[in-house]
């Protein structure tokens with residue numbers, strides 16, 4: 001019998017405290033109205049095969065993989081390694097004559113600091129839970145999706161999978177989350193189109209903090225103070241974006257291109273910062289006076305990939321009826 005489940009979960013914006021959160025400092029994060037959708041189907045194979053099969057389709061990139069689950073290799077792309085890790089946890093439920101089909105499509109740009117990999121991890125674990133345990137137990141799903149995130153990023157703080165699982169806005173510190181009523185209107189996401197690797201940027205900060213211990217600690221503490229002010233004085237958020245950006249620059253995760261964009265925007269009183277790992281990816285900018293096209297005009301020499309105004313504080317992982 002064919003069984004199908006569909007889930008979705010949101011991307012995220014770190015409003016303040018990225019990187020410092022890896023060192024146990026508080027960070028402020030919100031979910032956004034861009035989601036990743038995943039469908040998992042288990043059906044009986046039509047041929048006489050006696051080993052289970054996995055078919056994965058990434059619709060946005062038109063990539064497909066067909067894997068014999070009784071003969072798993074070591075050389076799969078990282079997303080497939082994540083899927084196989086979760087499959088291993090559930091394989092006792094899967095019969096030898098089954099074919100598992102996973103389909104993915106996403107509104108979240110990949111590798112841009114908007115939590116696409118966490119949404120993937122959370123949906124993946126969510127699909128398996130829903131198919132085999134008939135529930136979406138968020139605590140369990142968050143815990144297992146953190147392990148998938150570790151395959152992708154090394155030693156992440158867990159903030160990305162937590163916000164994608166629970167949604168809304170959170171203050172996050174050492175795996176403890178606190179929901180807060182935090183919403184920003186007029187928040188633009190500026191995608192620089194510069195590819196970035198979270199793993200590499202986290203490693204870069206680790207090198208900096210380890211080789212400049214006193215200065216590193218001071219910067220991390222200042223980031224946390226900045227985050228606390230964002231929570232308490234949201235009316236000063238623009239200025240606090242600037243402060244947090246300066247501290248991120250000290251940690252070495254800004255680039256000349258990003259500094260240049262931020263400087264151009266600041267001249268028009270549009271206050272912006274990196275969101276996520278930095279080194280490229282996306283910036284967030286507060287503006288009530290400028291449209292998307294006007295910001296693109298201001299940055300016409302900077303090869304901006306896209307600008308979007310997004311909804312913040314949306315629902316986390318959920319079951320969907322259609323893919």
Ligand code: MEV
Nearest residue numbers: 018019156157158276277
């Ligand atoms: C990535 O979205 C956020 C970082 O702080 C890494 C992490 O928290 O794992 C850069």
